[in-house]
Amino acid sequence: MNIVVFAKRVAATQEEELRITGDGKAVDLSKIPFKMNDWDNYAVEEAVKIVEAKGGTVTAITIGNQDSDEILRRAIAMGAKDGFLMETVEVSDDPAVRVEAISNLLNKENIPFDAVFTGVQAEDDQFAATGGILAGKLGIPYASMVIGIDAVEEGHFIVRRELEGGLQERIKVKIPCVLSIQSGINEPRYVSIMGIRKASKVERKTFKFNDYRAGQEAMIELVRWSYPEKKGGAKILTGEMDGICRELLGILKEKGVYQ
Amino acid sequence: MSYALIVSEVRRGQFDERNLDSIGFANLAGKAAYLLVPQGDYAIDKGSVDLIIDTGLTESAFLNPLVMVDAITKVIDTAGMPDLIVFTHSSSGVELATYTAGRKALPIITDVSGYDKNEAIFYKSYYSDKVFGQFRKAKEGPVIVTVRSGSFREFVSDRGKAADTKALEGISGSVEGREFIEYVEEAKTGVDITKAEFLLSLGRGIGNKDEIPVYEELAGILKATISGSRPVIDKQWLPKERQVGTSGKTVKPKVYLAMGISGAFQHIAGMKDSDCIIAVNKDPDAPIFQYAHYGIIGDANKVRDKLKDILKG
Missing domain, CATH: 3.40.50.620 (HUPs)
Structure with a gap:
């Protein structure tokens, strides 16, 4: 079983303040650390686990500038055999442009695959669209929000999709297919510095993104950025930590949940 | 038209x-x-x-x-x-x-x-x-x-x-590529966070799994029930039955005390109708402050330790 996984380098903004600059034209990410998209980390792990059990190879593909090579090194350290960078200075805001290039790369370079795995979504644009658009474009089956792969059988996967409110559905998906992997499906392995160092000795290939874009223009454009609408918001407790915490306990008493 | x-x-x-x-x-x-x-x-x-x-x-x-x-x-x-x-x-x-x-x-x-x-x-x-x-x-x-x-x-x-x-006539409902088999319900266990009046809910801002027992201790003193947001469940710091949000449970306690939760909309959807929401987060721009009634801008673990000191003192 050969599995291609897409992984993206994203800004880790969870604990960071984001500033819009240039009159709404950009978001300043210059002081923010980058990492592999969390969902893609689970997708790589799931692909590697399957290949370890069933044989075959995992190929990791990423789109971005040379810095995205760190994503390939990480994927290789986790167990991917090959890492391909689709190099571009500016990544399109339209997922359709990215998918066009990816699908052309798969076809033109004859990259064999039984399945393509993506993370459910990226932490930056939260588009959740790469897997679905790619499957539609290739005309192969698709399942998203995959929270469990119950069986890898001759010609198909049995997977569980996460729905809402704790409900899941079990479905059968014919190979070749595209699966979007949900976070929490597995426990991604720890990657050591030594592992990364070893992975950096494995050759990664670089392809020019624009050579595979096939003239696909963006169908949507991001015209400006804005902050979320303020909804009134919380009464912020201020002062010394001790006073704040006593005030908090007072609120709990007032609400009748703590005596 | x-x-x-x-x-x-x-x-x-x-x-x-x-x-x-x-x-x-x-x-x-x-x-x-x-x-x-x-x-x-x-x-x-x-x-x-x-x-x-x-x-x-x-x-x-x-x-x-x-x-x-x-x-x-x-x-x-x-x-x-x-x-x-x-x-x-x-x-x-x-x-x-x-x-x-x-x-x-x-x-x-x-x-x-x-x-x-x-x-x-x-x-x-x-x-x-x-x-x-x-x-x-x-x-x-x-x-x-x-x-x-x-x-x-x-x-x-x-x-x-x-x-x-x-x-709309003539659409075939069966295709070769993908077939529905069955619905699978989450396993039912003892804890039902939807029944709790006071939830102490934890997010990735608490740092790591080792912090959980310390929060459990606080929850014990406050008689609160522990719940969590998606990242905490994904990392298996807490079991799935404790998850608040669209893919977990929708809760409406009297008090929802969110510590280290930034407030992705999938999480907000699961707790926004709580009577009183109190949020503790380092990032003053965390979306959860838009939905909370009270907010504390600070490190969740420090607030936790201070609360414990006061309660034990």
């Missing part, structure tokens, strides 16, 4: 509330609302749309992207190209929408939570609602959107008459 094709979501015999956001969005955009539905005996407010198109498909076939794309193709063949194809921003809604976008080579914008009619601008969340990207179509033609739950239902309006239902 310009219209919006609204792909409804019906799950286990229920017309999902999220569909109201899809209908409201079509109204806000000024398009006639054509509602695409599976067969079944569920309740729909027929006065809220302009046409109902019954595919005759079973619910599970209807939610299969490989089948849905054929149904949409057939609608386009008979009613012409819509200006908008609207899906819910949910597990199945996004799956159907993105696959359709790929097959039909149409533009797509997901998780739309706002729309400016004058400029035809779609607002889309980035970085867990810290900022929004304002999108527009780069060229004329239809666009596919998935709309965020709760964002547009206020724009649903009554037409004063029930919409006609038109049958």
Whole structure:
């Protein structure tokens, strides 16, 4: 079983303040650390686990500038055999442009695959669209929000999709297919510095993104950025930590949940 | 006539509330609302749309992207190209929408939570609602959107008459590529966080798994029940039954004390109706402060330790 996984380098903004600059034209990410998209980390792990059990190879593909090579090194350290960078200075805001290039790369370079795995979504644009658009474009089956792969059988996967409110559905998906992997499906392995160092000795290939874009223009454009609408918001407790915490306990008493 | 094709979501015999956001969005955009539905005996407010198109498909076939794309193709063949194809921003809604976008080579914008009619601008969340990207179509033609739950239902309006239902004939509900097998319910265990009056809810801001026992100690003193947000469940710091949010439980306790939770909209959807929300987070711009009644800007673990000191002292 050969599995291609897409992984993206994203800004880790969870604990960071984001500033819009240039009159709404950009978001300043210059002081923010980058990492592999969390969902893609689970997708790589799931692909590697399957290949370890069933044989075959995992190929990791990423789109971005040379810095995205760190994503390939990480994927290789986790167990991917090959890492391909689709190099571009500016990544399109339209997922359709990215998918066009990816699908052309798969076809033109004859990259064999039984399945393509993506993370459910990226932490930056939260588009959740790469897997679905790619499957539609290739005309192969698709399942998203995959929270469990119950069986890898001759010609198909049995997977569980996460729905809402704790409900899941079990479905059968014919190979070749595209699966979007949900976070929490597995426990991604720890990657050591030594592992990364070893992975950096494995050759990664670089392809020019624009050579595979096939003239696909963006169908949507991001015209400006804005902050979320303020909804009134919380009464912020201020002062010394001790006073704040006593005030908090007072609120709990007032609400009748703590005596 | 310009219209919006609204792909409804019906799950286990229920017309999902999220569909109201899809209908409201079509109204806000000024398009006639054509509602695409599976067969079944569920309740729909027929006065809220302009046409109902019954595919005759079973619910599970209807939610299969490989089948849905054929149904949409057939609608386009008979009613012409819509200006908008609207899906819910949910597990199945996004799956159907993105696959359709790929097959039909149409533009797509997901998780739309706002729309400016004058400029035809779609607002889309980035970085867990810290900022929004304002999108527009780069060229004329239809666009596919998935709309965020709760964002547009206020724009649903009554037409004063029930919409006609038109049958869409000849769509096969079975495809070779993908088959529904069964629904799987989450295992039921002892804890039911939906019954708790006081939830102490933990997010990734608490740092690591070793902090959990210390929070459990605090919860013990306060007689609170521990719950958590998605990242904490994914990392297996807490069991799945403790998860608050769209993929976990929807809770409405008297007090929801959120520590180290930034407030992705999927989390907010699961706790926003709590009587009193208190949020503790390092980041003053964390979206959760927009929904909380009280906020503390600070490190969750430090606040926890201080609370413990006071309570024990």
